[in-house]
Amino acid sequence: MVSCEAPNQKLNYVFSCHLLAQVQIKIGKLDGERKKPDYKEIIENPILNFSGAFQHLDLYVTAQIFANNQELCMPVKTSYKYIEKEPWVWDEWLTLPLRISDLPRNALLVITVWDIESPKSGDVPVCGSTISLFDRYGEFRQGPLEIRLWPNRVGDGNLKSTTPGLLSDQRELEIEELSQNVDEGINSGQGNGLEEFPMLDELDRLAKLSKYYADGHMIKQEWLDKITLQKIEDTIKNEKVNSKFFFMSVELAQIECDSVKYKVLYYEENAERIVQIIPHNDLFVVNDPELELDNIIESKNRKLEHTEQMILFDMNLKPDTDSKSQLQKIISYPMTRPLKREEQTLLWNYRYYLTQNKKALSKFLQCFDLNLEFEGNTLMELMLKWQPMDIEDALELLGSKYKNYPKIRSYAISRLKNASNDDLILYLLQLVQALRYENFLSTNSLNIKSITSGSASGLSTTNNSVATSAVPINISSNISSTSIKQTKSDDYDAKNFEYSSSPPLASQTMITNRNLLYQIEPQNTFELNLKSFLLERATKDEIVALCLYWFVKVEINDSKVLSSSASTINLFGQSPSLANAHASSSSSNIAGTANHYSTNNLSARTNFQIFMDELLESLRDGDATARSIYSSITNQEKFLKALNEIVKAVGREEGRMEKKLNKLISLLKSTEKSSFDLMNLDSPIPLIIDPSIKIYGIDSDKTKMFKSNLMPCKFVFKSLPSKHFMDPEYAVIYKIGDDLRQDQLILQMIALMDKLLKQENLDLKLSPYKVIATGVKEGFLQFVDAVPVSNILNSSEYRSIREFLRKNNPSSIDKYGIKAEAMDNYVKSSAGYTVITYILGIGDRHYDNILMTRCGKIVHIDFGYILGQDPKLFQPTIKWTKEFADGMGGLNGPDGKENKEYEDFKKYCCNAFLQLRRHANLILNLFSLMTDANIPGIALEPDKTVKKLIDRFKLDLTDEQAQYSLIKEIENNYGSLVGNITDVIHHYNTNRK
Structure with missing residues (x-):
């Protein structure tokens, strides 16, 4: 540290190369107004309704240091802070991971304010700015500053920044140079490219005048200066309101020692000895802007091949053995894989031969x-x-x-x-x-x-x-x-x-x-x-x-x-x-x-x-059939509207669950006196969740409410017998406040896979219950009469799945004392859901959302996480635990050999996997049509949806390799330590509730 004394002043300063402190900046207040999108932008992008551009949301700020057009450190951002109303005030110090001694002379501080528009589009810049950390004389900036931020831009860290931010007397030299360029452009009659954000505005002029006054370059008149300064302050406030820019108050940490403030001057030891050397490498990267463009020679050749003159030579062309093998390989490609130019040429050359192959047309379209x-x-x-x-x-x-x-x-x-x-x-x-x-x-x-x-x-x-x-x-x-x-x-x-x-x-x-x-x-x-x-x-x-x-x-x-x-x-x-x-x-x-x-x-x-x-x-x-259908829709709407009003009225009721249930039953019975009687309909109507079934009322005595935040209600509809459904009752769960479209999609896929497997004479005893969304946040689920596996394992009556099967399906002659049919149901359904949940990447599998019917069938419910997503880290891809294996007698029998039931389980898994692989294209096509649907599990990464399924189908492997891969997946996930720990934690948390 050095002190220089003069007759009337003393200067305390320190060289930057001696300071090991990290750069710190305080983010203060942000003033300005975001331009709201017009109606055209909202129509084209409805998500703007929920962005910070349209309604008040919390923003965050990032700060980063650049030099020589390169990043010197990772960006640092403000922590979450709830801001009730504008202006946005953070008052938070940010410490950047860079010491002052490491800063080069041309170091720039880049500040950007961000808003999150949507999970799909990501972070959107609200405004950005750039200031130099050293002024034109090499002095490190300290204390409070007011900077200008350019709307809808990310802070530019280049040397000739397009987002300069200083407006005060400490303005950067680059701003003045840019202003001179603007003057030259105006005088020459040429545009400066900054018409939307003019540099020479009133704020700049007043900032310069204030600087001249503070530096003593003006004659001071005390009485007049007081009036003028007040006028300048009022003008600045008005100009800020009318300006297109944002303004932020920031503060750079000040350097003090023993309560004495020191200036920081840029100095680098032995700088005179530093010589810039350009390294020479044997290999270097050349930027070729034409690298990704089509080869014009190949394009011309392809057009010539496709001309009328060439067609006559191709009509009777047939492939040899190698070409046939290559064609078959191309046809088997997944739908998302683009074809190379050579592959397209091969398909084109043998197009007339391929007209007899129905699988080749979709690939041929790419030619x-x-x-x-x-x-x-x-x-x-x-x-x-x-x-x-x-x-x-x-x-x-x-x-x-x-x-x-x-x-x-x-x-x-x-x-x-x-x-x-x-x-x-x-x-x-x-x-x-x-x-x-x-x-x-x-x-x-x-x-x-x-x-x-x-x-x-x-x-x-x-x-x-x-x-x-x-x-x-x-x-x-x-x-x-x-x-x-x-x-x-x-x-x-x-x-x-x-x-x-x-x-x-x-x-x-x-x-x-x-x-x-x-x-x-x-x-x-x-x-x-x-x-x-x-x-x-x-x-x-x-x-x-x-x-x-x-x-x-x-x-x-x-x-x-x-x-x-x-x-x-x-x-x-x-x-x-x-x-x-x-x-x-x-x-x-x-x-x-x-x-x-x-x-x-x-x-x-x-x-x-x-x-x-x-x-x-x-x-x-x-015609008459169409008008009858129209009448059914009208009746379904009336029925749903009446039921919806009753459930919502019960939801507003305060008190215990018993009180709400009594209220629900009384409201149902009160409809008997209304124009639309839910208890006894005037004429049967198709059931919304399954239109093949006709219902004529609700049995109020069997109505039930579940203990949950959303309080789903169980209703039992009185149904007419039909060839598809002979029971006199049909039980459903009606939920309000939950988006059922993802469950609806997964249950559709399970039903489709069940049908595909049955077509191959492989009935795995699956139970794809019905689900339909009647609104974005409401819908019906078919009630499944089954017991959660968690209740079975924690019950003093059963304690295990095998004991549950034995007590509900006793037999004195069959193995384990369990009816052979019940054990067959258990083994087959376990295999079916194992394969399906693996292919679809169903996550959050715990014993509460895996049910078991009394006849031994496994049923999976609650598909909130799909395509490999899971709320917990490092979860197994297949839910195959010791408890499930024990239900079929364990992995090995008393003689040490592999248990027959477990052997059958693996055989069913492999057969199901191979059969579904043969229909993979259907499942991939159905999911590809859902990529733009607003389904959470797909909307998160729509471009990766089909790829995730392709990875699970193992389409790049032969059938033998795919079987081996599946068996290894099952064996590796058996008794997963992470899965067991997760089950214990989940059971603990559930009991606490």
Whole structure:
């Protein structure tokens, strides 16, 4: 430390190279106002409704040091602090992991304020700024500073920063240089690129004047200075309010010794000896901006290969043994794996040979540039000659990948038409999600034939003119329009089923064809669309219609539904001019509908709303069957509304559980005197959770409430016997406040896998109970009459699974004193759920959400964590514990050999795994259609959803290798130490509650 004395002053200073203290900064107050997004941005990105840009949320600040355009340390951020209202005040000291002695002369401090918009989009910058830690004279900055922050930018740590932050008398030299550049740009009449954030504003001018005054460069007039300084202060406040910038007060730690403050001057020992040396390496990285671009030579070669002249040479070409092996390998690739150029060439060369392989078409589509006219014609020709795809493979063509190619989607619909209604219901949840990728305006404008054409449905029909050549043509068509009464999307109940239809309007539309219209075969394979297909099935089958209604209604009610871009179609669809012509129709009714639904950027929610409107109209104005279905929907809505009001009223009731239960029963019985009697319905209605069953009332005496925060209610419905369900009662659990869509998806997959296994004569005694979400936060679950395994193990009556089986299924002749049927149920169901929970990555498996029926079947419930997610760390991928093994007699018998039941268990696991691997493409396609659905387990990492399933299916292994991998997984997870500890902790926490 050094002291320099002058006649009237004393200067205390210390060199920076001698200070080992870390850099510290205090984050103070942030002033400014965020610009709120306009309605267009909110429509395109509904998540903005919940971001800090639209409503007040807590923000956080990061600080980081840069030098020479590089980071010198990791960023440090403020801790969480609840801030009730603006301005944001942190008053928190941050210590950066860098000593003052290690700072270079040009060190910069970068400050950024962040907001979290959504888990998917991540952190969003609110504003950012950059200040130099040493001023132009080499003095380390200390004490309070007020800095400017640039909105919607991350602090720029480059030497020529684009986010300079100093406004006071300690402004950085770079700011003044930038200001000079601005002056030069203004004087020369050229733009400075900073019109949105001008540097030479009133705040800068006043800051300079204040600096000149403080430095003694102005003549002081005491009486006038007092007035002027007050005026400057008021002006600064007003300018801040009107400024586009944010302003933050910060404070850099001051250096003191014995209560004496010291200045810190930059100094580096032996700096004169430092020579910059550029190292020489044998290998060095060259930045090639063209590295990721297509090779123009290869692209030209591919186009030449696809020309008409080359086709004649390929029609009779057949692969040799090596090529066949390579083709088979390519066809077996998972759907997410892109093809290399060499693989695409191989598929193209043998395309006529491959037309007999129905599995090859989905891979063959990757060989085409779908924006080229000739290749589009070739594809249409080959698709009609190709061996028809399986339905499970055709689902891939309905995903987002082909959303701009309606003719490819139409081909997929032509394959779906062969599916039975039972199979269709298994895929219906995903087909509803595929509606978000449909271009409804394109469909309406092209005027595809009405689904009820020629029938007595009552819907308006249209006349179609089909293009027979790829040249501009005129199409005369009758465009029907529906005037829809506007209702809240989340209030779709029976009282809102009012629609009015306007008469058809003749319209003359000119289509200017650019590679868009191709000759269409008589089969109309490429005229189909998903909306018409689903409406056709719904008007003919009640179960399909009711399931479809509830699936679509939930999507409409979901405020977080993502936008699905219905961008301009480039191939196999309508031209932009057609959409514009339709939108600008002279009919005000047509124009109003087009404007309401937007022509170029329909949201997924709007797609669902349009579909719902047409579904209800088709049922209401259809034939007798359709009108009967419409009546069932109306009755279901009335029933649910009455039940919902009762449950919510009970939820508001204070008191013990017994009091609430009595209140629930009394409210149910009170409906006997109302217009809608829940106890005894006027006529049977389809059960919402399973429309194949008709119910005619509720048995109030068997109603029950569960002890839980959400207080789910058990209701027993009085049902009519049918060929599918002979019991006189059907028990369900009704929950409000819980999103059941993830459980609904997993139970759908379990039911699908159960059906696939049974088709291979492998019945593993699974129990895929029914689940349906009737809203974003409500729904029904089928009640399963089973006992949690935790209750069995902790019961003084049983103590073990084997004892539970013995007492509920006693036998004097069968092994272990247990009926052979019960032991068979236990072994098979254990194997089935072991494989399924492993494939789907079901997490949080503990003894409370694994149940057991009295006949020995294992049942898994509560699927809050999927695809490898788990609330606890290092959990086993398979829940296979000593308690489960003991239930089937243990791993080994008395003779030391492997127990027969355990041997059967592993055999069932392997057989199930291999059979499901053969249908992996179906499961992958169904999950890929759910990637944009607002399901927590998928929305967290939608781009990795399918990949996680591929990893679990072990599709890169042979069947023998896959079996071995599964057995090793089971054996390695047996008696997992981490799993056992987790079970003990969970049991302890449960007992405490």
